[in-house]
Amino acid sequence: MNAHASLQGIDPCDLSDHRFTVPGMRCAGCISKIERELPQVPGVAEARVNFSAKRVAVRHDASIDEAGIVRALEHLGFETQPAATNPLAQDDAETKRLLRAVAVAGFGMMNIMLLSVSVWSGAGGVTRDLFHWLSALIAIPVIAYSGRPFFASALMALRYGRTNMDVPISIGILLATGLSIYETATGGEHAYFDGAVMLLFFLLAGRALDAGMRDKARSGIAGLLSKMGRGASVIAEDGTARWVKAEDLTPGMIMMVAAGEALAADGRITQGATNIDNAMLTGESRPRPVSLGMIVHAGASNLSDPIRVEVSASSGDTAIAEIARLMDEAGQSRSRYVRIADRAARLYAPAVHSLALLAFAGWMIAGAGWHQSLTIAIAVLIITCPCALGLAVPAAQVVAANALLKRGLLVKDGSALERLAEADMALFDKTGTLTLGQPRPVDLSVLSAESRGIALALAQASRHPLSKGLAATLQLEGVKPAHIDEIEEVAGLGISGKWRDTNVALHRPSAGSDAPASELVIGEQSVRLEFSDGLRPDAAQTLAELGRMGLPSQIISGDRNEVVDAIGRELQIAAHGAMLPLEKLAKLEALKAAGHRPLMVGDGLNDGPALAAAHVSIAPGTANDVSQQAADAVFVGDSLLPVAHAIIVARKTMRVVRQNFAFAIGYNVLAVPLALAGLVTPLVAAIAMSGSSLIVVANSLRLFRAVR
């Protein structure tokens, strides 16, 4: 651990750990850049990158705070947000438990197979009995340990008087183990330990794949803190300011909101005037001027000047919280969606039970004796046990989700892929979804190569939205920042510094106009930069692609009608503007009632209820936390194409899943008569089971190629 070397000289007691989400890490270079250069920032002791989770763990002392580290990372060229403290520990534990169970089952399966192969190849007499005893010795603890996920789930289902896929699995495994022990004790010819353990292994592998996929998506999405302010500086009566957490704010308190901060509660302005960005609540992209006495809402961010706000409603009562409640209710309908594997299990489980029972009864009536009848019934249970079915869905979905991840789309779980494949129309929010949601410079050609470097260096140092947009565009063009000294930011005015003894500045233009703009000053010269919130580069192509697949698109936006109509005309799709969150929700409910299965794509908090109510929903990675949580999938980057890819891949996945099902059923049609006829020995069961599982996995792997 080379990083510990840098700890020398700092008292380890004063160090604290914080984690940051850095979605822009793409290559090995980014890892080394962050791990090498961040510790050189004063106060930072150690930085460790988790590339899979796109997260950086930073150990630092009290001389630098979270905001300072975010600035340092942004200076290195990475967009950063502080992550909540380990929100994933619990879900991780679930996957780890499954992985451990797979490992144990794998160990047991290998060793029992070793012994079984000897028995099949003719070991007899004492040797066979010895091998059976050894198998029992391995199998019983392995089944007790690895079988728990199934036993627990089956018990739960039975307690509520229902049945699920785990019930036949558990019964099959327990009966097979019990009968095998009996056979071993009485020196019988066949023992089914190998079959039972192999069944566990394949089914656990399917479960672990499924859980791993959900974890991966969650670690990519969760942890971003919501844009709603986490707290505010509250001014006491004696004039001192102290930091109060958002949930501890009470009506009547006076908050001081600096430029660049987000409001943590609703309130009325008691001092100052400023422009606020209300996009999260309304979708309106233009900054809104507010002044003394006006009402401002939590979630809005203060763009230009410091203001004081008297809190009128906090945490649970804010406009944001109201939207969150709507979302909660809208999301309920989605939880009723039944996944395809469960739909199959509903038909399958009773069929398997009755088949096994019939086999037992049939052979008893035919006078075969209870021992032989039970053996045959168990063979039926084991051979029909849904090894291939259990793998059919997760294997295909994991391959598809990984392929989509490479294209910049995170799918939260398998059911999202199933619902994506069913979508038959698409609804888009405008700000931040069809558009970038971030003002970008309209024309960079007014800047010379040299002034670009200066503009980037200045813009990087500021947190103003225009500066951020400028910095992002320049970085995309491959501009290297110039070296600038004495950088100073005056909130609400601009940023200035010294470049080779020349005064340089990036500030608000002197001549006012409606369109957002800023002015770059180098010595005596000045250049005016116009900004606009442009469409995502391939918005039109994406909509065309969706149309070709039979998903007509519409815009539903909270922004002003004339802006929305203009974009609708440009993209040649229907557009509805000035919609409140409740109206968006109503629109989706109406569409669903008319039998449609709408796909909703949106980013704002005002889209939250609509995202939750839609049949399936996608949010961009720049969306606020709440919307990302409500959406089924999240795409990163400036391109909108992942939305179209998602539909294509989801449909291909469902085709593969159906093939897998067809195969699994076909396999049963062949195998069940053999089992019913009493022809299935442990050897046949082992071959049939592993063979069918491998074929299903191989078929799913085809998706990797199909996605490209």
Add this chain to the structure above:
Amino acid sequence: MTGLVFLIPIALGMGGLGLLAFFWAMRSGQYEDMDGAANRILIDEEDDDLDR
């Protein structure tokens, strides 16, 4: 037949070792960052002043 007295414990022991190694790897966090591990091998650490 007497060979089995040695061979079976050896086979079991080797499987058990593998299992223990896997548990150890999982507990020591080696599966936390699979993509990172794949990428880290590409980093050239040329500067010798990194005291390790």
